[in-house]
Amino acid sequence: MTALRAARDPDLVVAVFERSVREGCNAAISSGSLAAGGTRFQREAGIEDSPARHAADILAASGDEEWAPVVRALCDVAPLLVEWLADELGYPVEIGADMPRAGMSVPRLHTDVGRLGGGRLMAHLRAALADLPNVAFVDEAPVVELVVEDGAVTGLVVEQNGERQRVRAGSVVLATDGFAAAPALMAEHCADLGTPFYGGVSSATGSALPWLASLGATFRNMGACLRSGLVVVDHGTRVSPALPFNGAVLLDAEGRRFVDEEAHGYSSMAGVLRDQPGERAAMVWDAEAMDATRHSEMMRDSLAAGAIRDLPDLPALAAALGVAPDAAAAALEPLPGRRALAAPYHLAWVTHGVLATQGGAVVDTTGRVLGPAGSPVPGLYAGGGTACGLAGPSSSGYSSGNGLLSAFGFGWIIGDHLAARG
């Protein structure tokens, strides 16, 4: 996104050094859900929203008022970038009116028509990049070091085919994501999460952290992650976060209800599941909930993996849960104001996982990395999972869509900033 925006200035030469497309990025395995408030897609669906409301929802979840200027800056550009994706890049965007999420006061997740997720989105962006004459996309070229002269970043060193090459650059943008794939860093910063399933890519090793640290950058919220309480045990697929809003219930290992399923986002729910016996719970839903969610890429993956059991009636469900039928019936009693489930049922045992880290470098609202005295490190920007995210100090403060908002929002802001400077 940074390269696409920066390259609109024909006088700029942009190089994207990618560690490995084959190894992958989290954006490409993500659901590709883009949070934006105040888009024309929302207006056309009769949904009233704005960047200010979006920012208020994120801050209410995170409690991180100190980060409010960054949150607001990202929410301000979110509708612009979603509409640009559709109108300029021809990406088939639709508003996910059927994608309710905890803490989201109105539907604001935008997705692709067909719900193919992040893989389709990244393929589309990379194809757009390939068309630009002033951009070089260099694959299998991990950055291993920054070039620093008199406190300013003036380039970087990449490794290609075992050889190191020094590249001069007017500006360097770090978009290497966080450190969730680095067990030692996870043990250092996120030990309280236990030993969760990891659902992100292997390239998120925090390679930028030592470079940033040596420049005196400061880091915030290093203990926060994007977690998921929707990971199917023994499969590693996820079920849809919309299921609880369509009546799905969570039962503990003894077949008892233990939580209000709508009261937690999936990142917060991961913490609740970690405290359950066996660190898991049975999610139970019915045909109506299945119909409302089966088209999401998460449900398609889970169905294809055989991760969801079909149970014709209450006795079959009770047997699968290992409880008496009357206990199962009591557990399925809806909470006040909620819908009652009806046979046939679906069942998946879910546990907690980590998808990505949310802590990172302190940046200003234009993505410039701030050094020890709070002033920008000349020549250096960071966005996405490399920068401090929007969840606040705790994983339970993560709002759906925050990850790509930080990645694409900073990509947009930094790219425009570079293009404007020429």
Ligand SMILES: Cc1cc2nc3c(=O)[nH]c(=O)nc-3n(C[C@H](O)[C@H](O)[C@H](O)COP(=O)(O)OP(=O)(O)OC[C@H]3O[C@@H](n4cnc5c(N)ncnc54)[C@H](O)[C@@H]3O)c2cc1C
């Ligand atoms: C399963 C899953 C589902 C998700 N769903 C959503 C969603 O629907 N909506 C949402 O908002 N967020 C979602 N997220 C979070 C979101 O994907 C991430 O927050 C976001 O992709 C981070 O963007 P990024 O550009 O920082 O990192 P990435 O997308 O991971 O890209 C980082 C890139 O940097 C490269 N790299 C790493 N180190 C180096 C190096 N040393 N040199 C060169 N290149 C390097 C990597 O190879 C990679 O290509 C999801 C995450 C996961 C794992």
